[in-house]
Amino acid sequence: MFHSRPVRSSSATSSAGITMGSDPYTHHQDRKTHMMRKAFTCMFLFLLGYAACLFVGPWWENRNMLESSGDPKSQSQSQTPPVVLPSIARDEDFYRFPSKCALPLPESSILSTVFKLFDNKSPYANFPPEHLRPYLLHNEIHGWGSTNPVFEKVIRLANPRIIIEVGTFLGNSALHMANVTRRLGLENTIILCMDDFRGWPGFAGYNQGMFRSVIDINGDVILMQQFMQNVVDAGEEERIIPMPFATGAGLDKLCLTGIYADLIEVDAGHSFHSAWEDINRAWKLLKPGGVMFGHDYFNGSEEYGVRRAVDKFAKEHNLRVEPNGEHWIFFPNT
Known part of the structure; x- marks a missing residue:
C-alpha cells in the first residue's frame, strides 16, 4: 500500500522564483x-x-x-607616574640670587629705616610687655663659641660701623661684639641681628632642658623676648636691634633698602642649602673692604653642610677660606 507523492506543477512558480498569484x-x-x-x-x-x-x-x-x-x-602606588625632572647640565636657579641692591643709605638713616619695620618705633619701646614679665629671666645667655678670639680679630680687620649677624639666638655673640667694639673705641657700631627666633624642632627638650628657662607659650617659644631682655640687661638696646625674619626674606629686604655692612657673621642653618643661601644673599650686603665670617665650619650636620657651602662659594668667587677655631673667614685669594 504505497501513497504517491504529490507533484507540484511546474507552472506553479515562475522562473524568477516568485510564487504565482503573490x-x-x-x-x-x-x-x-x-x-x-x-x-x-x-x-x-x-x-x-x-x-x-x-x-x-x-x-x-x-x-x-x-x-x-x-x-x-x-x-x-606603582601606577602613579614618576616625576621626571628635566636633564640639564647646570641648574641656573641654584645660582640665582639678587644681583643688584639699592644705593647705600646714609648711616644716619639706617636705624630710622629699620624702625619702619616696627611701626616707626624701636622694638624695645615699652618692653617688656606686662604679660611676659613673669617668664623672662635676667642675663639668660647661652650660645656656642660666642666669645672666641675670632670676633676681636675680624672686628680689628673691619673697623665696623654696621654689623649684620645672620643667626643670633639669645644674643651671646652679639653682646660680645658690642663689648669688643666699645673696648676698641667703636662705640657707635650698630649690630643688626637677624633670626626667626623659633629655635628648631624639639628645641624645648634639647640637651636635657638646657634652655628650659625659654618657655613655650601656645606652641611659640619666647626666644626673641628673652634675647631682648638680655640686650636690655646689658644696656645695649640702642646698638643691638633684632630683626625677627627668616634669613632669606630679611637679607633681601636689606638689599632692597640699601643697608650694607662692614662686617657680616653667618651663623644660622647648618645644612648645605641653608648656609649656601645665607652666604650668597649676605655677600651682596658686604661693603668693599668688608669682612665676612661664620660659625660651624667643622659642624658635622648634613655631612658638613656649612663647610661644603663655604668652600664652594669661595671657589666660585676666588676667595680663600681661613679656619679659625670653630669659625671660618673669607679673604681675597691673592
Whole structure:
C-alpha cells in the first residue's frame, strides 16, 4: 500500500522564483525590511562589542596586575607616574640670587629705616610687655663659641660701623661684639641681628632642658623676648636691634633698602642649602673692604653642610677660606 507523492506543477512558480498569484511589490518590501534589520543587528552587535572592549580591557589588565603583585595598595602606588625632572647640565636657579641692591643709605638713616619695620618705633619701646614679665629671666645667655678670639680679630680687620649677624639666638655673640667694639673705641657700631627666633624642632627638650628657662607659650617659644631682655640687661638696646625674619626674606629686604655692612657673621642653618643661601644673599650686603665670617665650619650636620657651602662659594668667587677655631673667614685669594 504505497501513497504517491504529490507533484507540484511546474507552472506553479515562475522562473524568477516568485510564487504565482503573490504581489511582486509586497515581496520586494519584505526583502528590503529584512536586509535593513540584518544591517541594524550587525551594527548593534559591533557597537556592543566595541563598548565591551573599552570596559573589559582595562579591568582585565588591572586584574592581572593585581594578581601578579598580590598587594592592591602597592599596585595603586606603582601606577602613579614618576616625576621626571628635566636633564640639564647646570641648574641656573641654584645660582640665582639678587644681583643688584639699592644705593647705600646714609648711616644716619639706617636705624630710622629699620624702625619702619616696627611701626616707626624701636622694638624695645615699652618692653617688656606686662604679660611676659613673669617668664623672662635676667642675663639668660647661652650660645656656642660666642666669645672666641675670632670676633676681636675680624672686628680689628673691619673697623665696623654696621654689623649684620645672620643667626643670633639669645644674643651671646652679639653682646660680645658690642663689648669688643666699645673696648676698641667703636662705640657707635650698630649690630643688626637677624633670626626667626623659633629655635628648631624639639628645641624645648634639647640637651636635657638646657634652655628650659625659654618657655613655650601656645606652641611659640619666647626666644626673641628673652634675647631682648638680655640686650636690655646689658644696656645695649640702642646698638643691638633684632630683626625677627627668616634669613632669606630679611637679607633681601636689606638689599632692597640699601643697608650694607662692614662686617657680616653667618651663623644660622647648618645644612648645605641653608648656609649656601645665607652666604650668597649676605655677600651682596658686604661693603668693599668688608669682612665676612661664620660659625660651624667643622659642624658635622648634613655631612658638613656649612663647610661644603663655604668652600664652594669661595671657589666660585676666588676667595680663600681661613679656619679659625670653630669659625671660618673669607679673604681675597691673592
